[in-house]
Amino acid sequence: MTARFMPRRALLSVSDKNGLIPFAEKLASHGVTLLSTGGTAKALREAGLEVTDVSKVTGFPEIMDGRVKTLHPSVHGGLLGREGTDDAAMEEHGIAPIDLLVVNLYPFEESVRKGADEAGLVETIDIGGPAMIRASAKNFERVTVITDPEDYAPLLDELSAGGTTKAFRKQQSSIAYGRTAQYDLLISQQLHEGDAPPRRTGTVGRIAQTLRYGENPHQSSAAYRTAEERAGVLNAEQHQGKELSYNNLNDTDAAVELAAELRDEAAVVIVKHANPCGVAQGQSIADAYKRALRCDPVSAFGGIIAATQRIDRQAAEEITKIFTEVVIAPGVDEDAKELFAKKKNLRLLTIPELPDPAQLRQILKPIAGGFLHQDHDTALFGGELKTVTKRAPSEQELADLRFAFTVAKHVKSNAIVYAKDGATVGIGAGQMSRLDSSRIAARKSQDAAEAEGLSEALVKGSVVASDAFFPFADGLLAAADAGATAVIQPGGSMRDDEVIAAADDAGLAMVFTGMRHFRH
Numbered sequence: 001m002t003a004r005f006m007p008r009r010a011l012l013s014v015s016d017k018n019g020l021i022p023f024a025e026k027l028a029s030h031g032v033t034l035l036s037t038g039g040t041a042k043a044l045r046e047a048g049l050e051v052t053d054v055s056k057v058t059g060f061p062e063i064m065d066g067r068v069k070t071l072h073p074s075v076h077g078g079l080l081g082r083e084g085t086d087d088a089a090m091e092e093h094g095i096a097p098i099d100l101l102v103v104n105l106y107p108f109e110e111s112v113r114k115g116a117d118e119a120g121l122v123e124t125i126d127i128g129g130p131a132m133i134r135a136s137a138k139n140f141e142r143v144t145v146i147t148d149p150e151d152y153a154p155l156l157d158e159l160s161a162g163g164t165t166k167a168f169r170k171q172q173s174s175i176a177y178g179r180t181a182q183y184d185l186l187i188s189q190q191l192h193e194g195d196a197p198p199r200r201t202g203t204v205g206r207i208a209q210t211l212r213y214g215e216n217p218h219q220s221s222a223a224y225r226t227a228e229e230r231a232g233v234l235n236a237e238q239h240q241g242k243e244l245s246y247n248n249l250n251d252t253d254a255a256v257e258l259a260a261e262l263r264d265e266a267a268v269v270i271v272k273h274a275n276p277c278g279v280a281q282g283q284s285i286a287d288a289y290k291r292a293l294r295c296d297p298v299s300a301f302g303g304i305i306a307a308t309q310r311i312d313r314q315a316a317e318e319i320t321k322i323f324t325e326v327v328i329a330p331g332v333d334e335d336a337k338e339l340f341a342k343k344k345n346l347r348l349l350t351i352p353e354l355p356d357p358a359q360l361r362q363i364l365k366p367i368a369g370g371f372l373h374q375d376h377d378t379a380l381f382g383g384e385l386k387t388v389t390k391r392a393p394s395e396q397e398l399a400d401l402r403f404a405f406t407v408a409k410h411v412k413s414n415a416i417v418y419a420k421d422g423a424t425v426g427i428g429a430g431q432m433s434r435l436d437s438s439r440i441a442a443r444k445s446q447d448a449a450e451a452e453g454l455s456e457a458l459v460k461g462s463v464v465a466s467d468a469f470f471p472f473a474d475g476l477l478a479a480a481d482a483g484a485t486a487v488i489q490p491g492g493s494m495r496d497d498e499v500i501a502a503a504d505d506a507g508l509a510m511v512f513t514g515m516r517h518f519r520h
């Protein structure tokens with residue numbers, strides 16, 4: 001039989017007091033004596049529970065606005081003392097064991113979300129709480145530590161079964177160290193200043209969802225939420241459809257990030273395998289969708305759609321004409337929902353707002369023995385756009401160039417994006433040569449035109465964006481041959497002069513952005 005241990009004395013010190021009273025009542029009904037800190041003790045007392053103030057145990061008042069309340073040998077000795085090993089020391093110093101610690105920390109994460117100033121952040125750094133959590137978690141042989149209110153019920157189940165098992169205590173200890181690690185990491189990141197990378201970093205998330213599998217069925221997987229709680233797919237409300245898979249989450253995230261950059265207009269992004277395969281602005285979401293779909297209707301089948309505005313019935317009518325895996329938008333009209341409901345396999349998600357791209361923070365990429373860290377790619381241009389050809393782009397070309405470059409930033413490198421009238425008309429992604437990306441984008445545009453029965457490819461009279469400079473004139477000439485009239489690229493190649501001369505010979509207008517956007 002599994003040995004169970006019934007706690008006799010518990011210390012409760014919680015910032016989040018949700019569920020505290022019924023939980024404490026049950027503890028008391030199991031004969032557990034309650035100790036508590038100021039605010040928690042007050043709440044318990046007001047509910048009619050018998051509770052001893054920690055200051056009685058320490059013989060010391062809570063001082064410095066709560067900065068020091070539980071930091072005392074009577075508390076830490078009570079949590080750390082080993083049964084059998086430390087009995088004499090405890091007796092000598094009059095320390096009574098504490099068998100159960102229930103703590104949730106000062107709401108530092110909330111202060112970050114609310115944009116608290118430095119003083120506000122500092123005052124919500126919990127010191128005594130993590131110290132007690134770590135002490136108790138070390139002593140899981142005897143002590144149970146609860147750091148999440150969601151574990152109140154499982155603990156009470158244990159007590160009803162006669163007490164906690166070692167397995168339960170050890171599991172809670174593991175949860176507790178994960179909690180303090182997450183808390184301290186966020187504090188460290190918030191205090192970091194300057195452009196130099198932090199000495200230590202990483203990411204600690206809290207499990208949001210166990211996924212059926214990872215990218216492939218033989219890979220186990222889960223999704224984790226970090227403390228940022230940024231608007232996005234992990235915080236979206238799902239209205240219908242099966243659970244999101246790993247690939248759905250990854251693709252939807254890519255779609256939302258690009259949609260966020262276009263959020264000032266009605267726009268639609270269609271993503272497949274984390275690459276956009278059709279992006280367009282329009283008079284409405286329905287219009288934008290139809291224009292985005294034209295770019296590559298074959299790839300769009302089974303795609304992920306992100307819209308920048310509410311989806312109405314008209315848009316839903318268009319979207320439901322082909323099979324789509326996920327639709328995400330900042331709202332969906334009721335009559336549109338009715339249409340989507342007929343497509344049982346479509347996952348429909350809403351988010352209150354699209355995230356502000358400037359708020360994105362770090363990117364971590366695991367590699368053997370560690371990981372790479374970089375800031376998010378939040379900017380678009382390095383400064384003013386520079387016209388480098390004899391001919392300057394027209395106003396319409398300029399608008400399309402900006403749009404195409406924004407899309408190219410979100411296409412896996414090498415990225416070539418053709419656009420016309422605020423819609424992509426050819427996208428070449430992920431090739432090892434820029435020339436191949438250019439050719440693939442033009443060919444896809446030809447295919448799309450043929451599917452529509454048009455005599456010429458959609459790229460005729462378009463503009464073209466390249467995520468990095470054209471190292472040779474060949475990629476640029478391929479774009480000109482395909483029918484592009486203007487080019488946007490970062491510039492900076494050793495052969496810029498040759499590329500500019502080729503552009504002039506072909507009658508192209510070309511602008512340099514001064515900023516590259518590799519994406520791998």
Ligand SMILES: NC(=O)c1ncn([C@@H]2O[C@H](COP(=O)(O)O)[C@@H](O)[C@H]2O)c1NC=O
Pocket residue numbers: 013014015016036037038039040041066067068069070071103104105106125126127128129130
């Ligand atoms: N300073 C201390 O010794 C200390 N001991 C516990 N706390 C925190 O005080 C909070 C509870 O305070 P109260 O019971 O007064 O509402 C908990 O979040 C707990 O983690 C402390 N506060 C901050 O460090």
